[in-house]
Amino acid sequence: MPTDSNPSGLRRLSAGDLAISRRMTRRNTLLPPPGSRPPGRPAAGDPGSRRDAIEGPPQIVRLACPDCNGQGWLPAAPGALPDEPGFGRLEPCRCTVARWEEDRQQLRAERMAEELPWEGWTAAFATFQRARAPECFDAARDWANGILDEPFLYLWGGTGSGKSHLGYAAYHRLLERHEEVMWRNVPVLITRLFELGRDKSDPSAFRLAFEDVLRVRFLILDDLGAEYGTAFVADRLYQILNERYANYRPTFITSNLTPEQLDGRLRSRLCDAERCREAWNASPDFRVLDPVARRTTEAR
Ligand SMILES: [Zn+2]
Numbered sequence: 076m077p078t079d080s081n082p083s084g085l086r087r088l089s090a091g092d093l094a095i096s097r098r099m100t101r102r103n104t105l106l107p108p109p110g111s112r113p114p115g116r117p118a119a120g121d122p123g124s125r126r127d128a129i130e131g132p133p134q135i136v137r138l139a140c141p142d143c144n145g146q147g148w149l150p151a152a153p154g155a156l157p158d159e160p161g162f163g164r165l166e167p168c169r170c171t172v173a174r175w176e177e178d179r180q181q182l183r184a185e186r187m188a189e190e191l192p193w194e195g196w197t198a199a200f201a202t203f204q205r206a207r208a209p210e211c212f213d214a215a216r217d218w219a220n221g222i223l224d225e226p227f228l229y230l231w232g233g234t235g236s237g238k239s240h241l242g243y244a245a246y247h248r249l250l251e252r253h254e255e256v257m258w259r260n261v262p263v264l265i266t267r268l269f270e271l272g273r274d275k276s277d278p279s280a281f282r283l284a285f286e287d288v289l290r291v292r293f294l295i296l297d298d299l300g301a302e303y304g305t306a307f308v309a310d311r312l313y314q315i316l317n318e319r320y321a322n323y324r325p326t327f328i329t330s331n332l333t334p335e336q337l338d339g340r341l342r343s344r345l346c347d348a349e350r351c352r353e354a355w356n357a358s359p360d361f362r363v364l365d366p367v368a369r370r371t372t373e374a375r
Pocket of ligand 1: 144168
């Protein structure tokens, strides 16, 4: 939005924007945006064409949008006089909105490929049979939609009972909602933090990685276990959960363990019914059911 100190209404560029613009450059050299003019017929007055002629071969072949003539922005109130509302204000053209959405999707796909194992890429609430574990399903869905009463969700059950699937599904739902979310497998996270903590050459690396987990808006921790080897690791894990607990930060944990089997300090956090919803997934191991039982389960 335009303000006195920022009359154009544009925000300052960040490192993330640079990454986006590099990607867009790459993409725009290959594909014209949808609805653009055919090549060889540049729009009259295209501001890019003169600069391109001076600077040599263009890096970006962005064909002008017919609505905004390639400017990306349109007057909010065309023809408004200086004392009329909306005068001088710009709003994004539909080509800009479409590009933002495309970039968001691209970022989403990249983050997902970075964070989730292969099996999680396509896991969604729509592909989980709610009848297998209705209570877990509803709690996970509500948590991901930000409407669960408690900030913490502790989902426990046997191997293959589908709790990881619900964690992945929650992750996808949060990305769709444009929320800040992080998914971590606990053993992998702990190993990573331990390695960073031992590496004395870059002390800030550990602190940054650790704080990311503490502060991210939504955190999904898959496969919390009992054994974490060293006191260092147990302390870090406790610190993460304690800090998030104290600040009501939404945290979704899956585990094979009942809350009673957890380390005492974690247990006191995860057994607080006011702040932690606990759901038990009693569903049998879906991966080892025989084909007949599996069909019956699917049909339910
Ligand atoms: Zn446009």
